[in-house]
Amino acid sequence: MAYRNTDSLRAAGRVILGGAMATALALPSFAANVTQARLENADAEPQNWLMGFQNYSSHRYSRLNQINRDNVGGLKVAYTIPLTSALVGRTSTNLQNYPLVDNGMMYVDDGAGLYYKIDVTSGIQGVNLWKADAALEKDIGARSRGIAMWANAIFHNLDDGRVISIDRDSGEFNWDLQIARVPGKPGSSDINIEKEGFTAAPIAADGKLLVGNSKGDAGTNGWLAALDINTGEELWRTYVIPGPNDPGGETWADDHNAWKTGGGGLWTTGSYDPDQNLTIWGVAQPVPMFDPEFRPGDNLYTNSAVGFNMDTGAIEWYFQYTPNESWDYDEQGVHMLIDAEFGGVTRKMVTHFARNGYYYQLDRTNGDFLSAGQFVELITWTDGIDPKTGKPVEYDPNLQLQTYKPETRFLRGEMTAGADTPFACPHLLGGVRWQPTAYNPTKKTAYSGSSDGCFKLEVEPVVSLGPDGGIDLANRFGHKNADWGLVQHQDLHGLLAAADVTTGQVTARHRGQFQNLAGVLATAGGLVFTGWADGSVTAHDDETLGEVWRFHTGISIKAPPIAFAYGGKQYIAIIAGGPVPGLPFGHAELAEMSIGTTMYVFTL
Numbered sequence: 001m002a003y004r005n006t007d008s009l010r011a012a013g014r015v016i017l018g019g020a021m022a023t024a025l026a027l028p029s030f031a032a033n034v035t036q037a038r039l040e041n042a043d044a045e046p047q048n049w050l051m052g053f054q055n056y057s058s059h060r061y062s063r064l065n066q067i068n069r070d071n072v073g074g075l076k077v078a079y080t081i082p083l084t085s086a087l088v089g090r091t092s093t094n095l096q097n098y099p100l101v102d103n104g105m106m107y108v109d110d111g112a113g114l115y116y117k118i119d120v121t122s123g124i125q126g127v128n129l130w131k132a133d134a135a136l137e138k139d140i141g142a143r144s145r146g147i148a149m150w151a152n153a154i155f156h157n158l159d160d161g162r163v164i165s166i167d168r169d170s171g172e173f174n175w176d177l178q179i180a181r182v183p184g185k186p187g188s189s190d191i192n193i194e195k196e197g198f199t200a201a202p203i204a205a206d207g208k209l210l211v212g213n214s215k216g217d218a219g220t221n222g223w224l225a226a227l228d229i230n231t232g233e234e235l236w237r238t239y240v241i242p243g244p245n246d247p248g249g250e251t252w253a254d255d256h257n258a259w260k261t262g263g264g265g266l267w268t269t270g271s272y273d274p275d276q277n278l279t280i281w282g283v284a285q286p287v288p289m290f291d292p293e294f295r296p297g298d299n300l301y302t303n304s305a306v307g308f309n310m311d312t313g314a315i316e317w318y319f320q321y322t323p324n325e326s327w328d329y330d331e332q333g334v335h336m337l338i339d340a341e342f343g344g345v346t347r348k349m350v351t352h353f354a355r356n357g358y359y360y361q362l363d364r365t366n367g368d369f370l371s372a373g374q375f376v377e378l379i380t381w382t383d384g385i386d387p388k389t390g391k392p393v394e395y396d397p398n399l400q401l402q403t404y405k406p407e408t409r410f411l412r413g414e415m416t417a418g419a420d421t422p423f424a425c426p427h428l429l430g431g432v433r434w435q436p437t438a439y440n441p442t443k444k445t446a447y448s449g450s451s452d453g454c455f456k457l458e459v460e461p462v463v464s465l466g467p468d469g470g471i472d473l474a475n476r477f478g479h480k481n482a483d484w485g486l487v488q489h490q491d492l493h494g495l496l497a498a499a500d501v502t503t504g505q506v507t508a509r510h511r512g513q514f515q516n517l518a519g520v521l522a523t524a525g526g527l528v529f530t531g532w533a534d535g536s537v538t539a540h541d542d543e544t545l546g547e548v549w550r551f552h553t554g555i556s557i558k559a560p561p562i563a564f565a566y567g568g569k570q571y572i573a574i575i576a577g578g579p580v581p582g583l584p585f586g587h588a589e590l591a592e593m594s595i596g597t598t599m600y601v602f603t604l
Contacts, residue, residue, distance in 0.1 A: 034102065034149040036206060040274055047565040049101045052146040052201045053436055054562075056272040057337035060438040061522045062563035066570040067604060068525030072539050072549045074604050078571060081118060081126040081599040086110035086577065089138035093597050094558065095577030096434060096517075097146040097201070100154070101564040105129075107154050107168070110597065111144035111577070112136055115154065115166055121566055123603070130171030134164055142577075142597075145269065145434060146201035148209065150229050157198035157211040163232060177232040179225065180213055187243050189260035191470055192219045199434075200269045203279065204229060206310060210272075216265025216284050219471055224266055224281060224308055236313035240264045240283050240301045248300035251323075253400045258295040260469030263287030264302045267332040268434045271350070273364065278307045278316060280337070280350055280364065285330035288462040288471065291481040293412055296400035298323035303331045305350060307367060317367035322356055323395060324402040326409070326459075327381060328428040329356040334437045334519075337364060340444055340501045342371070351439075351501060353448035355431035358385055359499045359506060371504035375497040376452045377511075378425040381408050412461050423454035423490045429585055430492075435519035436560045438528065440542060445507065446499045447542070449516040449530045453492035457482050484585075492587070494532060496520065496545050510545035514587055517578060519560040531557030531574050533581040534590055537600065555596040556581050572602045 032038070034050060042048075042055040046063035054060045067075060086093045090112065099108035104121035113136030118126040140159050148155045153174055157163045161180030166173055180196035195218035203210040208226040216222045225237040241262035242248040252259040263286045270281030283306055286292075286299040304320040321331045331354055338349045342361065350364040357376040362369060369390030382392040382404055389395075394404045403409060408424040432450045439446045462481045463472035494512030499505060518531035527548070528540045533556050539549040556578035564571055576598050582591030 033151045035151070039205065048103070049099070049562045049564045050149060051100070051204075052098050052148070052269060053271070053334065056205065056274065058271045058334050058436070059336060059441065060436050060520065060560070061440055063524045064563050064565055064570045065524040066565070067523065067527065067572065069527060069541060069548060071604060072525070072527060075539070075549055075551070075572070075602050076604070077551070078123060078601045078603040079125045080601065083108070083110040083575065083577065083597040083599060085114045086112040086142040086597045087595065088112070090142055092141065092579045092595055093577045094141055094143040094579050095575050095597060096558045097144040097575060098560055098562050099573055099599065100147060100149055101562070102149065104566045107147060107149065108599070109144050109147055109156055111142035113158060115147070115156070115171070117168065117171060120601070123567055123569055126601070132166050132171040132173065134158060134162070134176065136160060143199060145199050148202045148204040150204035150209070155202050155204060155209055155229070157202050159197045159199065161197045163198075163202070163209070163211055163227060165232065175232045179211060179227065179232070179234065184223070184237065184239065187245070188239055189221050189243070189469065191260045196220050199267055203269060203272055205272050205279070206274070208235065208310070210270070210279060212266025212270070212281060214265045214267045216263035216287060217289070219261035219263070219287050220265075221260070221262055222264035222266050222283060224313065226310070226313060238308060238313035238315065240266070240306060242300060251298040251300040252295060253297035254295055256464040256467050257469030258464070261287055261471050262295070262299065262302070263289070265332060268334055271335055271337050272310070273337055276365065277310045278364070279310055280305060280307045280335050282332040282335055282352065284332035285325055285328055288481045289328050290326050290410065290457065290459050291412065291462045292324050292326040292401060294462040294464070296324070303329065305331065305335050305352060305362060305367065307364070319362055319367040319369060319390065321354055321360070322392060327424055329354070329431065331355055333432045333434060336437055336439050336446065338439055338446070338501050342502055342504065349501065351446055353432040353437055353446070353450065353497065355426075355433060356381070357426045357431050359446070359497070359504070360390070361501065361504050373499065373505050375448065375499065375506045375509070376426045376430060376450070376495060377509070378454065380422060380425040380454065381405060410457060410459050412459050414459070421456055423456050423488070425454035427451060427453035427455045427489065427492055428487070429515065435517060438520045438522040439501070440522045442524070443542065444501050445542070446501055447520045447522055447528050448497045449518060449520045450495050450497070451492065451515040451517070452495040454490040455487055457487045496528065496530065496540060498542070498545055508543065508545045510540060510547070514590065515581065517558040518574070521561040521563060521572075523563060529561040529572055531559065531561065531576070533557070533578065533586065535576060535593065537561070537574055551602070553598070553600060554594060555598060556590070556593055569603050573599060575599045
């Protein structure tokens with residue numbers, strides 16, 4: 001590759017890491033191409049934010065400390081950047097993305113196929129230098145989880161299945177290719193491929209761009225693909241729903257080829273371990289999501305952490321959290337890579353705040369289970385996790401239909417609206433979904449932002465189209481097999497949690513009135529930043545998680561914050577652009593919130 005300048009970058013990294021953070025703030029940012037060496041050493045550039053989860057290990061930790069517990073009360077709006085083009089031709093947005101920053105230049109998309117290069121060097125305003133329009137159809141909602149950078153380009157995978165590359169200097173498109181919604185490998189299912197698309201931001205690594213089909217809920221098959229980052233040519237594609245003749249195919253034990261509409265979307269960006277040549281992604285739930293009787297078996301590789309070989313795409317290992325799951329406790333969320341002592345031994349771990357309410361630690365060299373501890377307030381779907389296997393204690397490998405705790409395992413026709421049936425906890429919106437987590441390597445503490453609460457629902461049978469696969473979508477509830485209006489909610493609220501990675505135990509919780517859909521940013525200033533469904537941006541003490549600062553935007557927030565610096569000043573940036581979080585999955589008191597799309601940038 002022509003992008004490496006390893007020696008000079010490592011030397012520069014030593015200067016930044018060896019001095020005080022004030023020195024890092026004052027140093028000029030790199031103006032060079034974004035290279036593999038820079039991305040592998042992203043921690044050495046705290047003034048920049050080069051990838052969505054901050055580094056390949058997905059730590060979302062800023063080593064900047066100018067904004068800290070002592071002065072965060074003085075944090076104020078430096079400027080705002082409107083992204084209102086997302087609303088042109090649309091009535092709502094669903095922005096879950098972040099800007100990237102390199103040498104005072106900010107790059108961001110609006111979820112609707114428009115890309116911005118913004119000069120933020122003045123510290124008092126953002127000046128648009130160019131806009132690039134990918135011409136996303138207006139009937140596709142404005143939704144994004146972010147972009148990637150490599151060399152002199154930014155990259156995005158769109159909701160309509162295209163992947164694009166844009167020159168950072170000119171804003172001109174390098175290439176624009178249809179990667180999803182095309183026939184897959186021989187023997188793979190072509191059912192519903194016209195519904196494939198992307199939400200997870202891509203990963204740029206080792207000359208490749210990794211993109212994952214996110215539309216498992218639409219009855220497609222999840223897959224991860226690697227593209228040549230210079231041309232967009234597809235190098236490999238690996239499906240996470242196995243066919244009958246593939247390893248794991250026996251875990252789809254029905255007689256109507258349910259695997260063909262099996263789900264397993266890759267909704268959230270994975271992590272990358274250069275030393276092990278692995279990329280680790282979480283895989284979402286099987287489809288139909290609430291009707292396990294339609295798809296008996298463990299349903300691999302849904303609800304799993306999966307380690308893919310970067311060169312070939314081969315699945316090197318997996319760990320399935322909840323086999324034959326049926327509460328929408330999918331585990332497509334962030335999997336952080338952490339090197340730390342655990343059990344008296346330094347371990348290479350992958351850690352995960354799960355949808356099912358537990359915080360997990362695995363050995364990332366082989367996927368072996370290490371520990372699990374409850375981080376949500378209440379769990380009723382299981383009595384716990386087996387400390388040896390990591391599976392729910394009720395799991396029976398000899399059963400095709402798991403019983404778990406029968407009173408909270410809603411099966412076909414077992415509950416009617418208003419019945420005196422126990423609630424399943426956490427809520428189907430609970431635990432950590434896409435919300436990015438964070439890790440403070442100095443304090444050995446992992447953090448999460450999530451929703452919590454309980455629910456119950458009535459399950460309707462899904463109808464198969466026949467032995468060749470497919471779901472009868474003309475049936476009243478289609479592949480969702482539940483009437484959202486009949487879902488009953490209990491105590492739906494937001495939650496921040498912290499866990500000590502050396503013990504695997506939760507050390508602090510903070511309860512929020514409204515859902516946390518934004519995830520978290522941890523900083524060397526002793527703070528954790530986040531956003532909330534009611535439009536608030538908050539900062540919290542990173543040890544107690546007590547709130548120490550708040551600003552109200554008036555726009556629902558589903559995007560994670562970032563930190564960057566220029567001209568000796570540290571900034572916190574976050575996009576407010578979530579949909580109105582009203583009924584049925586939210587809070588009635590927020591139903592009249594205004595729609596908007598604005599980036600807020602804060603400083604002292």
